[in-house]
Amino acid sequence: xxxxxxxxxxxxxxxxxxxxxxxxxxxxxxxxxxxxxxxxxxxxxxxxxxxxxxxxxxxxxxxxxxxxxxxxxxxxxxxxxxxxxxxxxxxxxxxxxxxxxxxxxxxxxxxxxxxxxxxxxxxxxxxxxxxxxxxxxxxxxxxxxxxxxxxxxxxxxxxxxxxxxxxxxxxxxxxxxxxxxxxxxxxxxxxxxxxxxxxxxxxxxxxxxxxxxxxxxxxxxxxxxxxxxxxxxxxxxxxxxxxxxxxxxxxxxxxxxxxxxxxxxxxxxxxxxxxxxxxxxxxxxxxxxxxxxxxx
Numbered sequence: 001x002x003x004x005x006x007x008x009x010x011x012x013x014x015x016x017x018x019x020x021x022x023x024x025x026x027x028x029x030x031x032x033x034x035x036x037x038x039x040x041x042x043x044x045x046x047x048x049x050x051x052x053x054x055x056x057x058x059x060x061x062x063x064x065x066x067x068x069x070x071x072x073x074x075x076x077x078x079x080x081x082x083x084x085x086x087x088x089x090x091x092x093x094x095x096x097x098x099x100x101x102x103x104x105x106x107x108x109x110x111x112x113x114x115x116x117x118x119x120x121x122x123x124x125x126x127x128x129x130x131x132x133x134x135x136x137x138x139x140x141x142x143x144x145x146x147x148x149x150x151x152x153x154x155x156x157x158x159x160x161x162x163x164x165x166x167x168x169x170x171x172x173x174x175x176x177x178x179x180x181x182x183x184x185x186x187x188x189x190x191x192x193x194x195x196x197x198x199x200x201x202x203x204x205x206x207x208x209x210x211x212x213x214x215x216x217x218x219x220x221x222x223x224x225x226x227x228x229x230x231x232x233x234x235x236x237x238x239x240x241x242x243x244x245x246x247x248x249x250x251x252x253x254x255x256x257x258x259x260x261x262x263x264x265x266x267x268x269x270x271x272x273x274x275x276x277x278x279x280x281x282x283x284x285x286x287x288x289x290x291x292x293x294x295x296x
Contacts, residue, residue: 025206028206029207032199032200032206036200036203039195040196042192043189043192043196044071044097044101046189051108051109054109055112057112059112060113065113066125068102070165071098072098072099072102072106073130073161074161075098075102077134077157077161078091080137080138080154081158085151088212090203106122141153141154155211156211165215166215173222176226177229180233180236181236182234185226185229187227190226191227193223194220196219198220201213201220204216
């Protein structure tokens, strides 16, 4: 009897400890999710300076709508995935905000886009990704899959697409290495994306949602690479700017030499003209004639 009571008390103690651990994990999950929401919200606001430039120029020339259309497509995918799950409410909140912000960016872009080229290209991309792409994913998963299988399929789609989005900065990394310039790789955005990747990784890990956790491993790695490159090249003179500076100096030297040569030519011509000046004789003025009569 005493042994059974001791065993029961021991089991109760273990249960309490497990419940306490579960409570701590729940709090940690909530903390990482909230931090992920805050940082991701700040990342969504990062393009505001770009759109301020567009507003000042009244044109989107030099800018592309692709990042914002891709961002909207990604947010819609994650919302769809979150609705198929039961415990990822914080994915719904941030991606709902993301959908609103990305839609506002796209509308702003279309308003200032050149009517012939930029406007039509943006519309084609919107139709291809948002209407056709997302529409096909939704219809196929609704009619060809059911239950947990639907969530697994959509989760894999989100995972693969997120990996592709995280691979996209490789182009920026290549440009930085090639030009030795960090002009197009702002450090604050790189830090925000890296911290965001850490938050969402732990959020997914604690929920055992590997579709959320795995892509953020790659995001964290690329974020660290970008920050390392920034500190390597932030004080170095850009290679392209160096070439431009040298070219401008040579042009200035050539222009100065041309000005000096022209000045010398003018002086020589002037001296040549002075040597050949002929002094023409001036005719004397007509003198009046008078007749003097002498009387005898």
